[in-house]
Amino acid sequence: MSKIITITFNPAIDKSTTVPALIAEKKLKCTKPVYEPGGGGINVARAVKKLGGTATAIYMAGGYTGKAFTKLLNKEGIDSIIAEIKEDTRENLIVYETSTNQQYRFGMPGPTILEQEWKQCLAQIENIKEADFIIVSGALPPGIPLTVYSKIASVARSKNAKLIVDTSGDALMEAVQAGLYLIKPNLAELSSLLGKENLNIERVDEAAKEVINKWKCEVVVVSMGGAGAMLVTRDLAMHIMPPAVKIKSTVGAGDSMVAGIVQSLADNKSIEEAAQYGVACGTAATMNAGTELCRKEDADHLYKLIQVTKFR
Numbered sequence: 001m002s003k004i005i006t007i008t009f010n011p012a013i014d015k016s017t018t019v020p021a022l023i024a025e026k027k028l029k030c031t032k033p034v035y036e037p038g039g040g041g042i043n044v045a046r047a048v049k050k051l052g053g054t055a056t057a058i059y060m061a062g063g064y065t066g067k068a069f070t071k072l073l074n075k076e077g078i079d080s081i082i083a084e085i086k087e088d089t090r091e092n093l094i095v096y097e098t099s100t101n102q103q104y105r106f107g108m109p110g111p112t113i114l115e116q117e118w119k120q121c122l123a124q125i126e127n128i129k130e131a132d133f134i135i136v137s138g139a140l141p142p143g144i145p146l147t148v149y150s151k152i153a154s155v156a157r158s159k160n161a162k163l164i165v166d167t168s169g170d171a172l173m174e175a176v177q178a179g180l181y182l183i184k185p186n187l188a189e190l191s192s193l194l195g196k197e198n199l200n201i202e203r204v205d206e207a208a209k210e211v212i213n214k215w216k217c218e219v220v221v222v223s224m225g226g227a228g229a230m231l232v233t234r235d236l237a238m239h240i241m242p243p244a245v246k247i248k249s250t251v252g253a254g255d256s257m258v259a260g261i262v263q264s265l266a267d268n269k270s271i272e273e274a275a276q277y278g279v280a281c282g283t284a285a286t287m288n289a290g291t292e293l294c295r296k297e298d299a300d301h302l303y304k305l306i307q308v309t310k311f312r
């Protein structure tokens with residue numbers, strides 16, 4: 001069986017609650033909060049499990065909140081390797097306003113990581129005996145230098161593992177320069193990587209091809225929300241369109257998509273099939289309220305309804 005490893009440098013306890021209305025200055029009565037373990041790679045590992053696979057989550061955690069985070073993750077039965085830190089793991093707040101059906105998401109910056117702490121985490125990644133896919137997802141917390149991506153890229157090469165990175169800004173630039181197998185930028189992330197403004201669907205194929213030609217990246221899956229995704233490799237370009245569904249919340253769509261792609265690849269499917277299953281999983285996640293990730297039965301159903309247009 002293929003081994004999937006996810007890496008999360010900046011995990012968070014996602015604390016969700018609801019209020020009738022968000023009003024300034026007033027004391028707001030919130031409902032009993034729901035706590036979930038979150039952060040890019042953590043969500044990918046949880047979604048892989050929902051799809052019937054297994055992933056090991058490597059993450060940094062510390063303090064009282066770090067312990068609470070680990071307890072939440074253990075409850076979900078996710079294999080994990082913890083890189084201990086001194087400061088407290090962050091907590092994010094998600095407030096759902098019932099009068100408007102709108103969600104407000106407050107993201108905290110995350111603890112500052114010491115040099116020996118992130119180096120220790122890298123050593124833990126290196127110590128993994130077997131890895132076929134390594135997924136690094138989410139932002140870097142303060143203290144970890146961007147060069148961490150080139151270190152992970154060389155670990156992935158030494159283990160013959162396919163590296164997948166889902167991040168944005170300077171971190172994404174560093175990752176493609178370091179070399180990897182696949183990136184999954186959305187339109188805004190791809191535009192900013194190439195220093196282009198307002199990249200539209202018509203120019204996505206050309207832009208993704210530019211990434212492949214310029215840096216060391218084999219596959220680009222550009223996610224485009226309701227318009228699905230564009231899969232681009234050196235000799236392939238295909239638009240993958242999901243069917244229309246009733247959207248409840250798009251939170252977790254990107255992470256569910258990455259999980260669908262990697263789980264398919266781990267099942268020895270082709271990159272075309274994997275990208276289509278990824279779109280099915282991303283869209284399946286939008287059918288669930290709040291922070292809930294994709295359900296396998298929804299993803300399997302949507303997969304059959306996907307429409308593909310090949311350009312190359």
Ligand SMILES: Nc1ncnc2c1ncn2[C@@H]1O[C@H](COP(=O)(O)OP(=O)(O)OP(=O)(O)O)[C@@H](O)[C@H]1O
Nearest residue numbers: 186223224225226228229252253254255279282283
């Ligand atoms: N409104 C939508 N309708 C249908 N499918 C959607 C919608 N939004 C997202 N998806 C599905 O989820 C996938 C990933 O979503 P999106 O392009 O929004 O990624 P993202 O911006 O990385 O999301 P995230 O905020 O989770 O990081 C899409 O390719 C699509 O399959």
Ligand SMILES: [Mg+2]
Nearest residue numbers: 166186254255
């Ligand atoms: Mg995303």
